[in-house]
Amino acid sequence: MLNQQHQQAGWKKEGLAGLIGYFTTVYIVAVNSQILESAGLPLESGMVATILASALGCLIMAFYANAPMVLIPGMGVNALFAYSIVEGTGMSFQEGLAVVTMASIIFLITAFTKLGDWLKHAIPASLKHAITVGLGLFLTLIGLEKGGLVVKGEHSLITLGNPSSAMVITSVITLFIGIFLFSRNVPGNFLVTMIAGTVLAHFTGLLGESGKSIDIQEQSFLMLPDFSGIFGFGFWMAVFPLAIVLIFENMGLIHGQLSMLNQEDKFKRSYQATAFSALSTGFLGTSPTVSSAESAAVIASGGKSGKSALTMAVLFGATLFLIPWISMVPSSAIAPILIIVGALMVQNIKEIPFDQLSESMPAFLIIVMIPFTYSIADGMAFGFIAYPIVKLALGRHRELSTPVVFIAMIFLVEFIVRSLGH
Secondary structure, three states: OHHHHHHHHHHHHHHHHHHHHHHHHOHHHHHHHHHHHHOOOOHHHHHHHHHHHHHHHHHHHHHHHOOOOOEEEOOOHHHHHHHHHHHOOOOOHHHHHHHHHHHHHHHHHHHHOOHHHHHHHHOOHHHHHHHHHHHHHHHHHHHHHHOOOEEEOOOOOEEEOOOOOHHHHHHHHHHHHHHHHHHOOOOOHHHHHHHHHHHHHHHOOOOOOOOOOOOOOOOOOOOOOOOOOOOOHHHHHHHHHHHHHHHHHHHHHHHHHHHHHOOHHHHHHHHHHHHHHHHHHHHHOOOOEEEOOOHHHHHHOOOOOHHHHHHHHHHHHHHHHHHHHHOOOOHHHHHHHHHHHHHHHHHHHHHOOOOOHHHHHHHHHHHHHHHHHOOHHHHHHHHHHHHHHHHHHOOOHHHOOHHHHHHHHHHHHHHHHHHOOO
């Protein structure tokens, strides 16, 4: 009897933690689908893909790793997929999914071999943190564009948008609401921000029409990646940066979350579960899932096992029925979330030793070149190429690892091939 009561109490606590985790991450359905739309996927199909990937990811985490983490398409990773891999290279959406699949396979290999630990110690921390900061600035730029706060300038690349326009006014008010809610640590602050921004958009005439509900009979829930370009150099130059981001972002996130939980022994299976989830996204039609930073909210709310993840999986599945309403969310309600998430990612800049030129200069190039070239892959290339050059110039070649030199050479060859017009 006591054991049964204990189990019920456990489920109640885990279920509540899962509910909180869902409300803190469900914003991703609207945000990710708008980013995928930039890559050529219809908005409602993007919502379906995001929901299914999140639900399946949480299921894998629940049953394979028994950990309370929430897996959703990663912010920054989705921008890399949409703007650098698909738009930046001219690939079709299906070709982009093939890149996702191959990058996820590499990610999976690192999860089941010692390659992951080898790379973890071989790639300099300054470059890993710089990638996160660069992604944050890139997301911020996208958010500013979506909110109309910056536009293409007549005499400059970008300039301030029209401050009197309904789009800018609505975006700014929503941004201040989001900052207030986030700073006060209001549960589900991004979701509340999105709802508030949608209500504001109604009064400023920016609200779109509701979409149609999903017809289960007609909806295709699986997509086939197009591997026709797999033997091309450009294909692998798209796979490379995505794999690097997936490996190191998840290593950091999962390690930090399990440390909060004091269950570091679950790292291996949690990391593997995340890799399996990422692999599934290539066939579901979205950018890869990651162990979301919002998993910290689940843990802080009492989530300790896969019961919380299972609760979130069920709730994400039920979100399929909310698609007609989610499709109404305007860009002015999405933009502030991108800006705030970007600001959070930029905080990693404090981990970069700017007093050490051999570490700070390559990191600086990554940080500025990602948003300025509008390409995450090109920004990473500048930093990785600069790293061995600066080390050699300062006579610190002993600090170079084989993987860093190899990655730098690959990026350099790619630049040379591109300059020759191939």
